[in-house]
Amino acid sequence: MDILLLSNGKIAGNQHVMEFASEAVVEQIKRTGAKNLVLIPYAVIRSSHDDRVALVQETFDALGLDCNVTGLHRAEDPVKAIQEAEGILVSGGNTWVLNKTLHDLGLVGPIRKAVLEQGTPYIGWSAGTNIACPTIRTTNDMPIITGAVLSSLNLVPFQINPHYLEANVEGHMGETRDERIQEFLEINQYEPVVGIPEGTWLHLLNGELSYHTANGKPLKLFSHGKDPVYYTAEQSIQFLMAHSC
Template identity: 60%
Template sequence: MNVMLFSNGKIAGNTQILEYGFEWIAPMIEKTQAKKLVFIPYAVIRGSYDERTEQVQQSFAQFDCEIVGIHTCDNPVKAIEEADGVVISGGNTWVLNRTLHDNGLIAAIRKAVLKQDKLFIGWSAGTNVATPTIRTTNDMPIVSAAILPALNLVPFQINPHYIDGSISGHMGETRDERIEEFLVMNPTEVVVGIPEGTMLQVEGDQLTYHSANSKPLKLFRHQSEAVTFAPQEDVQFLMDEGI
């Protein structure tokens, strides 16, 4: 596999989407020679698909990549088959996942990534759908008939935009408490919280963690104290557990 799962699209000081990850994306583009990328903007709610596609094109122009918005394609499945890779935007995970299912793209993307080693890049909602299910998204289920199973490219749940802390005066649950609630109901699963400016990468069968700001990921298990891992630490076991 060649998979890059970013927590978010931008960090402070960035003017382009995934700017903080350009140094990680460059060698992956060179390795895979992925020059034609189909872009999936289905998660975008407060904006237009065309605008987001243009923003992504601006980011990937430096890699000599052509970005094709899947919403402009008559046959979305064929677009995946003909592309060198897939890029999925952040936005609302519930809308994104349902639209992927409605358009018959789950099997097409899984075949492209798992069988043909095509490049997959996602951030935020685009990262959520790479997991077995979207149950650990931060997004509201703003559509009816919501679908939970997702692409299952990695065998563990991810919580993008992870925040380790509480807000003064806020009486609701913290992010840690919400994740703990998930694990009470799903005790055999694990959740990986990735903060802003970070990325999980699968190259071949090797999983690594990268951070533009030295923030660690946080691993949650049922009835266990959460554990943090710095970018240089080994997280390969997450791929080997077969959750």
């Protein structure tokens, strides 16, 4: 398996989606030889799916990679398109809409098989990272649809909070991100949450998990009954793969 899970699509100063993790993206594409990539754009709400495909194609063009990006929304048979894809990309947007659409179209099983059994490379950011968890319960997004589904791809055995922000906003009287995660842990005491801030990503390669950052920001691990722990890119986080929800 070769899985890149980015906290977000862009950071300040970036022109292209995934630019801050471009070295990792280039290495993955060259390592796997993937050329025909399928983008899953279902999370995109405020722009068109075709526009998102074009933006991602621009990224690969700018990186000098000979890759062709097609949108899964254009496929006559989405399951077959996933089965034949040489790489799977999952855009950010609204996690609830994305996850429900994958379930509605019968794509959860085919994506898991492609990534975990066939070794199809996977790159997700924001919502595309949320769905790699066992469930999407630690997304920051609003459930803007009815009939929302919680279980997801379960590519990693722990929960992730992308766009993690450790901050107290002046004048804001609601719960902080840390407090929301602590609420999750009070109810789900055996499910650690990994907070990955903007400009960072997780890489799962053949069962080996590592953390990477373009700006030096650490990962923050939340566990029930314990103080949060920070991990830098130099520290091992492989123990998270031994966790079982």
